[in-house]
Amino acid sequence: DAGVIQSPRHEVTEMGQEVTLRCKPISGHNSLFWYRQTMMRGLELLIYFNNNVPIDDSGMPEDRFSAKMPNASFSTLKIQPSEPRDSAVYFCASTVGLASNEQFFGPGTRLTVL
Amino acid sequence: QQPVQSPQAVILREGEDAVINCSSSKALYSVHWYRQKHGEAPVFLMILLKGGEQKGHEKISASFNEKKQQSSLYLTASQLSYSGTYFCGTESDSGYALNFGKGTSLLVTP
Numbered sequence A: 001d002a003g004v005i006q007s008p009r010h011e012v013t014e015m016g017q018e019v020t021l022r023c024k025p026i027s028g029h030n031s032l033f034w035y036r037q038t039m040m041r042g043l044e045l046l047i048y049f050n051n052n053v054p055i056d057d058s059g060m061p062e063d064r065f066s067a068k069m070p071n072a073s074f075s076t077l078k079i080q081p082s083e084p085r086d087s088a089v090y091f092c093a094s095t096v097g098l099a100s101n102e103q104f105f106g107p108g109t110r111l112t113v114l
Numbered sequence B: 001q002q003p004v005q006s007p008q009a010v011i012l013r014e015g016e017d018a019v020i021n022c023s024s025s026k027a028l029y030s031v032h033w034y035r036q037k038h039g040e041a042p043v044f045l046m047i048l049l050k051g052g053e054q055k056g057h058e059k060i061s062a063s064f065n066e067k068k069q070q071s072s073l074y075l076t077a078s079q080l081s082y083s084g085t086y087f088c089g090t091e092s093d094s095g096y097a098l099n100f101g102k103g104t105s106l107l108v109t110p
Helices: none
Strands: A005-007 A010-013 A019-024 A031-038 A042-050 A053-056 A065-071 A074-079 A088-095 A109-113 B004-006 B009-013 B018-023 B030-036 B043-049 B054-057 B060-065 B070-075 B084-091 B104-109
Touching: A005 A088, A010 A019, A019 A088, A019 A109, A031 A074, A042 A065, A042 A074, A053 A065, A074 A088, B004 B084, B009 B018, B018 B084, B018 B104, B030 B060, B030 B070, B043 B060, B070 B084
Parallel strands: A010 A109, B009 B104
Antiparallel strands: A005 A019, A019 A074, A031 A042, A031 A088, A042 A053, A065 A074, A088 A109, B004 B018, B018 B070, B030 B043, B030 B084, B054 B060, B060 B070, B084 B104
């Protein structure tokens, strides 16, 4: 079975550019999470969707970040405009049911903003 | 609120034991443990629900003391494959998203 799929795996961009990260959750999973991981702050939850509806977006750092889940099999995280401090590894994870169940993480997207 | 993990890092010789602690300032509904190897995604280890249960996974087990709002992960007779960063994730109420600690880096040497 395919796990959580993320693309791109690596992204290098210049400050001010728009960045779009993509995620395909495991088929049948109805909860999806976007996390950001840095050395300083660890693993931070950005946003949590359940049945395609955003449930908790309190972790989205600012208006430059937006996330969508147009259907059960696809989600995007967009940063516009990007800044060097956005450099991090962004993980997407999915699970069946509640956020409290075992989460399956994708391989992550390593974002570098120059 | 982010739980606090201790120690931040630990180095072991193969076969030694280790304990990783996770504490929260808020009442907890459950505690989750994940392990992340360098350059890879976090992988689920176990969930502990309130009730003070203890769980085991190979030679890795954990306990959850809901009164103290703490959980501990026990690694016995460590193997080289145990190396990685261990994260606890805490759930303050049923169905709420997890808050992860900053992680504990574990290195097992031959």
